[in-house]
Amino acid sequence: xxxxxAWKNVWRNKKRSLVVIIAxxxxxxxxxxxxxxxxxxxxxxxxxxVYNEVSHIQIHNNEYIKNEEIGLTVRNLKNITxxxxxxxxxxxxxxxxxxxxMANTPWANTGVILYGVDPEKERKITEICNRIVKNxxxxxxxxxxGDILISDKTAETLKLxxxxxxxxxxxxxxxxxxxxxxxxxxEGLKDRRFRSPKDFREALKKEFSKKELDRFGLLITDKALxxxxxxxxxxxxxxxxxxxxxxxxxxCGIYKTTNTGFDQISVFVNADELAKLYGGDEIxxxxxxxxxxxxxxxxxxxxxxxxxxxxxxxRTWKELAPDAAMMNDFIIMYYFIFIGIIxxxxxxxxxxxxxxxxxxxxxxxxxxxxxGMNRRRIFKMIMLETIFLTVVGAVAGIFSGWAxxxxxxxTGIHFTGWxxxxxxxxxxxxxxxxxxxxxxxxxxxxxxxxxxxxxxxxARKALKLNPVEALRTE
Amino acid sequence: MKVLELKNVNKIxxxxxxxxxxxxxxxxxxxxxxxxxxxxxxxxxxxxxxxxIGGLDMPTSxxxxxxxxxxxxxxxxxxxxxxxxxxxxxxxxxxxxPVLTAKENVEFIMTLQKWPLKxxxxxxxxxxxAVGLGNRxxxxxxxxxxxxxxxxxxxxxxxSKPKFILADExxxxxxxxxxxxxxxxxxxxxxxxxxxFIFSTHDSRVxxxxxxxxxxxxxxxxxxxxxxxxxxxx
Numbered sequence: 069x070x071x072x073x074a075w076k077n078v079w080r081n082k083k084r085s086l087v088v089i090i091a092x093x094x095x096x097x098x099x100x101x102x103x104x105x106x107x108x109x110x111x112x113x114x115x116x117x118v119y120n121e122v123s124h125i126q127i128h129n130n131e132y133i134k135n136e137e138i139g140l141t142v143r144n145l146k147n148i149t150x151x152x153x154x155x156x157x158x159x160x161x162x163x164x165x166x167x168x169x170m171a172n173t174p175w176a177n178t179g180v181i182l183y184g185v186d187p188e189k190e191r192k193i194t195e196i197c198n199r200i201v202k203n204x205x206x207x208x209x210x211x212x213x214g215d216i217l218i219s220d221k222t223a224e225t226l227k228l229x230x231x232x233x234x235x236x237x238x239x240x241x242x243x244x245x246x247x248x249x250x251x252x253x254x255e256g257l258k259d260r261r262f263r264s265p266k267d268f269r270e271a272l273k274k275e276f277s278k279k280e281l282d283r284f285g286l287l288i289t290d291k292a293l294x295x296x297x298x299x300x301x302x303x304x305x306x307x308x309x310x311x312x313x314x315x316x317x318x319x320c321g322i323y324k325t326t327n328t329g330f331d332q333i334s335v336f337v338n339a340d341e342l343a344k345l346y347g348g349d350e351i352x353x354x355x356x357x358x359x360x361x362x363x364x365x366x367x368x369x370x371x372x373x374x375x376x377x378x379x380x381x382x383r384t385w386k387e388l389a390p391d392a393a394m395m396n397d398f399i400i401m402y403y404f405i406f407i408g409i410i411x412x413x414x415x416x417x418x419x420x421x422x423x424x425x426x427x428x429x430x431x432x433x434x435x436x437x438x439x440g441m442n443r444r445r446i447f448k449m450i451m452l453e454t455i456f457l458t459v460v461g462a463v464a465g466i467f468s469g470w471a472x473x474x475x476x477x478x479t480g481i482h483f484t485g486w487x488x489x490x491x492x493x494x495x496x497x498x499x500x501x502x503x504x505x506x507x508x509x510x511x512x513x514x515x516x517x518x519x520x521x522x523x524x525x526x527a528r529k530a531l532k533l534n535p536v537e538a539l540r541t542e
Numbered sequence: 543m544k545v546l547e548l549k550n551v552n553k554i555x556x557x558x559x560x561x562x563x564x565x566x567x568x569x570x571x572x573x574x575x576x577x578x579x580x581x582x583x584x585x586x587x588x589x590x591x592x593x594x595i596g597g598l599d600m601p602t603s604x605x606x607x608x609x610x611x612x613x614x615x616x617x618x619x620x621x622x623x624x625x626x627x628x629x630x631x632x633x634x635x636x637x638x639x640p641v642l643t644a645k646e647n648v649e650f651i652m653t654l655q656k657w658p659l660k661x662x663x664x665x666x667x668x669x670x671x672a673v674g675l676g677n678r679x680x681x682x683x684x685x686x687x688x689x690x691x692x693x694x695x696x697x698x699x700x701x702s703k704p705k706f707i708l709a710d711e712x713x714x715x716x717x718x719x720x721x722x723x724x725x726x727x728x729x730x731x732x733x734x735x736x737x738x739f740i741f742s743t744h745d746s747r748v749x750x751x752x753x754x755x756x757x758x759x760x761x762x763x764x765x766x767x768x769x770x771x772x773x774x775x776x
Contacts, residue, residue, distance in 0.1 A: 069646070069649070069650060069653040072646075073639065073641065073642065073650075076641035076642070077641055079641075080640070080641055431635070431637065432637065432639065432640075435631075435633065435637040436639075437622065438596070438598055438625065438631050439625065439626065439630075439631055439651055439698075439699075440622055440623065440625045440626025440627070440651065440654055440702075441622075441626075441654060442619060442622045442623065442626075443619070443622070445654070535598050536593050536598050536599050539598075539633065539637075
């Protein structure tokens with residue numbers, strides 16, 4: 069019956085209890101969503117770091133790490149590759165040539181890391197092949213000599229990314245139901261070539277109002293975007309003697325990952341084409357990238373390979389992408405901080421509400437003590453009231469938070485305004501929140517613990533009541 | 543047979559400025575099935591005496607013995623359990639639990655005593671019928687009149703089959719008709735269940751129906767009048 073009384077007492081002052089319940093619900097939703105977004109970012113960053121950038125393990129010549137010279141290739145390649153092939157944890161691996169280079173177009177130049185890869189094998193190890201942008205050509209093909217794959221960012225730097233309003237652009241926008249007034253204004257920009265997004269944005273700002281830009285700016289920019297596919301890029305590298313050598317490649321495709329930092333320096337060509345440029349008898353291997361079936365095996369595999377690596381360095385993804393590793397390791401700490409703050413606020417709300425409830429029911433509590441309800445039962449009743457009050461809000465919060473997160477997990481949240489900033493530090497502008505079962509269990513435990521701890525003060529206050537004095541209370 | 547005995551009981555309240563001798567050397571005993579009223583002007587010590595008898599407060603000196611148990615010798619937790627099993631309380635302001643129905647309010651005390659469900663149900667309905675509320679068992683206190691609430695309180699006090707019932711000004715908040723109905727019910731239960739009723743009261747109607755009248759003044763018993771065979775001595 070004490071359970072029943074405690075439950076009924078929760079609803080004695082409906083308005084006050086609902087305020088607390090709603091506060092708990094909103095707090096939990098905020099917590100779930102916030103953690104979901106963070107977890108989504110961390111998982112996404114980790115996935116992108118592993119599948120676009122560093123794989124699970126990389127092997128380099130020890131000296132190459134300090135000084136990225138063309139001659140510092142992986143030592144004992146045959147032994148190492150045999151050891152890699154014998155790994156039971158192995159999903160796949162690739163050899164890469166990796167050179168510091170200068171990329172030039174008639175309009176700009178930039179320093180890049182030039183990867184010589186086997187496109188077919190690379191497809192199995194990285195997901196760059198799936199990151200080709202819309203109207204951005206295609207991935208490298210071993211059958212097409214002289215191709216180079218560059219990123220959207222490199223294209224922008226080398227002025228190979230342009231914005232141009234043509235007659236066909238206007239027709240396409242018309243099909244997208246863009247109002248005639250907007251299309252008329254676009255006529256003023258027709259056939260003008262803008263080689264940077266900033267210049268194009270400035271030009272649009274002059275023609276359109278803020279409201280028009282908010283509504284149609286992204287669509288116009290998207291349709292006006294044009295990559296100069298098949299344009300030539302001159303690549304300059306140094307041979308083993310330090311003599312500069314140049315080669316011409318044609319842009320076959322444009323890729324874009326979520327890490328602008330990686331994108332702006334990474335360009336890819338066929339390894340055999342690159343070998344022709346530096347004039348070696350064989351393809352040089354500066355980097356071996358290994359993908360495992362399970363990311364958790366990286367440490368064990370590193371140990372295995374280190375024993376046969378000799379003068380080579382074997383590094384796991386944690387060493388190669390320390391930012392992703394740190395985020396992954398510290399996510400639990402973030403959980404505690406965020407949930408801790410929410411629980412602290414929750415505890416104050418609960419304590420305040422329960423103290424009020426006890427103050428209002430002083431005489432009733434005195435009566436209960438007088439007729440023979442012992443302290444243990446009174447303590448239990450107050451605790452149960454507090455727990456019920458909190459758990460109702462927590463259940464509502466967890467279900468709502470789960471429903472919202474599940475919806476957003478499919479649609480994603482696009483931080484349009486901050487996209488460039490996020491991508492500059494390696495995080496996707498579009499995040500897909502992820503909340504694990506462990507997090508829900510953890511939250512439920514935290515909420516119940518908070519409720520129990522918060523109930524101690526009000527319950528002790530109730531126990532300290534003197535029945536005679538309590539019965540005199542008006 | 544004595545159910546309750548007070549031996550030289552004193553209660554002194556020490557505040558910072560004045561010392562109040564609320565109960566002054568009271569010695570009394572009550573026998574089974576008495577229907578006694580404690581009367582006296584405001585501040586005469588009626589409620590304090592009832593609180594001492596009920597074990598809600600402890601005497602400064604003297605002994606209170608209920609069925610051979612000296613209340614002063616009991617620990618706080620034992621005292622609560624003793625109250626639960628031996629004493630029924632009826633308060634001036636009814637003090638029902640507002641979230642429970644009349645039935646649940648009566649049943650509550652039996653739940654604390656861990657009565658089996660069936661017996662609990664039967665006794666609750668029997669008691670509510672006895673106080674004339676057989677048709678209001680599922681009503682919450684807010685839906686009952688003051689008189690009806692006080693009758694539920696009487697049923698609750700009787701629920702655990704106590705040795706005696708202490709009622710602090712039970713009719714003070716009731717109109718004449720409700721007060722008379724309540725007193726008649728209490729007298730009937732006193733007669734049928736052989737339970738001792740001790741009231742503190744100002745109400746002349748209660749005084750009129752009481753079999754024994756104990757008058758207090760300044761914490762002292764100044765008279766103890768017996769009106770029937772339940773003889774008693776000061």
